[in-house]
Amino acid sequence: xxxxxxxxxxxxxxxxxxxxxxxxxxxxxxxxxxxxxxxxxxxxxxxxxxxxxxxxxxxxxxxxxxxxxxxxxxxxxxxxxxxxxxxxxxxxxxxxxxxxxxxxxxxxxxxxxxxxxxxxxxxxxxxxxxxxxxxxxxxxxxxxxxxxxxxxxxxxxxxxxxxxxxxxxxxxxxxxxxxxxxxxxxxxxxxxxxxxxxxxxxxxxxxxxxxxxxxxxxxxxxxxxxxxxxxxxxxxxxxxxxxxxxxxxxxxxxxxxxxxxxxxxxxxxxxxxxxxxxxxxxxxxxxxxxxxxxxxxxxxxxxxxxxxxxxxxxxxxxxxxxxxxxxxxxxxxxxxxxxxxxxxxxxxxxxxxxxxxxxxxxxxxxxxxxxxxxxxxxxxxxxxxxxxxxxxxxxxxxxxxxxxxxxxxxxxxxxxxxxxxxxxxxxxxxxxxxxxxxxxxx
Numbered sequence: 001x002x003x004x005x006x007x008x009x010x011x012x013x014x015x016x017x018x019x020x021x022x023x024x025x026x027x028x029x030x031x032x033x034x035x036x037x038x039x040x041x042x043x044x045x046x047x048x049x050x051x052x053x054x055x056x057x058x059x060x061x062x063x064x065x066x067x068x069x070x071x072x073x074x075x076x077x078x079x080x081x082x083x084x085x086x087x088x089x090x091x092x093x094x095x096x097x098x099x100x101x102x103x104x105x106x107x108x109x110x111x112x113x114x115x116x117x118x119x120x121x122x123x124x125x126x127x128x129x130x131x132x133x134x135x136x137x138x139x140x141x142x143x144x145x146x147x148x149x150x151x152x153x154x155x156x157x158x159x160x161x162x163x164x165x166x167x168x169x170x171x172x173x174x175x176x177x178x179x180x181x182x183x184x185x186x187x188x189x190x191x192x193x194x195x196x197x198x199x200x201x202x203x204x205x206x207x208x209x210x211x212x213x214x215x216x217x218x219x220x221x222x223x224x225x226x227x228x229x230x231x232x233x234x235x236x237x238x239x240x241x242x243x244x245x246x247x248x249x250x251x252x253x254x255x256x257x258x259x260x261x262x263x264x265x266x267x268x269x270x271x272x273x274x275x276x277x278x279x280x281x282x283x284x285x286x287x288x289x290x291x292x293x294x295x296x297x298x299x300x301x302x303x304x305x306x307x308x309x310x311x312x313x314x315x316x317x318x319x320x321x322x323x324x325x326x327x328x329x330x331x332x333x334x335x336x337x338x339x340x341x342x343x344x345x346x347x348x349x350x351x352x353x354x355x356x357x358x359x360x361x362x363x364x365x366x367x368x369x370x371x372x373x374x375x376x377x378x379x380x381x382x383x384x385x386x387x388x389x390x391x392x393x394x395x396x397x398x399x400x401x402x403x404x405x406x407x408x409x410x411x412x413x414x415x416x417x418x419x420x421x422x423x424x425x426x427x428x429x430x431x432x433x434x435x436x437x438x439x440x441x442x
Contacts, residue, residue, distance in 0.1 A: 083108070091134070092140060093348050094355070094406065096336075096346075098336070100112060100115070105329070118247050119288065120288075121287070122290070124290075124291060126292075130294070130340050131259075131292055135205070136168055137346050139163075139203065140169075142201055143168065143176055144169075149177070152190060152202065154187055165344065166345040184213070189439075195254065196250065208259065208277025236278050241285070256286070287325075297316075298315055321335065321338065353384075368380055
């Protein structure tokens, strides 16, 4: 067995430790460091809410709220439901309602099928064109629904018996008042006060018949002198500006009736030959202007006691209605025709019957007119007059036909014709019309 190799002799001197062992020794000797505590996670910052930049309108509104008393009272709310008809008063005629604003708008609803509440309406035309009858029919319909009407008769020509025959309850003092003012100033005092009180409908018949107090106070030697040119027109110009602000808040509809008069100022240079009474103020301030024109006379065979035989006599008239101005619907320029029966008023039965014939709701076979009721029954009669009489005598047939025709025209339902309640009025609300009262008392 071979001898093991001889180890090299160690040198004298200090012993050099091995590096590996020294490093291990240091590691053992070094004190253990404590583990650093874990830092808590910082809470997430909420996303900064961007402040909406104030517009010029907002800044101006805020300033006015701080510095102007009741600033918000002058601002109109614009968040209303556009899919509803504006507040209105039915005319009592399906033709007139449809012509004024019964054609559906972009929202699919009739914008204003009737006289608009809180607005001025100007109705004008030649004499005996049905203007007074048209407004008495509206008054009759409104009073039946519980509304209030003031009729300012400056012409002193309203016949109570005729008004009653059209359906106006002339004896109901809580809902109807006939005013025949002695002067223009006294009439305006009534108009302003009743508008402030919130009366539903005020009819002025006519705007050109009111006589200023200065004319009434003329001496005998001054009789016939017309006074200052444009005196009445100037009074209307000052009054209508104030009246519009009042009725816009109370919802009163003010209708001014006017006749057409020859325009003497054309001077051969053209222009309109006829102008309505009341000056230009009614033209500018009215939101709705309606022109009536008589275009025909209706005649029927009637017994004449004078000749003791049956003759054709005038029993009614045919009237064309035209919308010359409208800010309540897109009906400007629209024309329609309705019928007036003397002593009875607007013949809505005939209008509904003719619309029914146009839409084949009423069928005609020879001289026989028939209408199929919703319950399956057939209402029929021979002859136009006989069928109209049937509608008079059988309310259920009339109601069914009227509803069917209304649906065809896409007009507003009967239930929506209810009267808007009038806000409570306090004594302080009449303060801004004291000048009219003072003027009228002088």
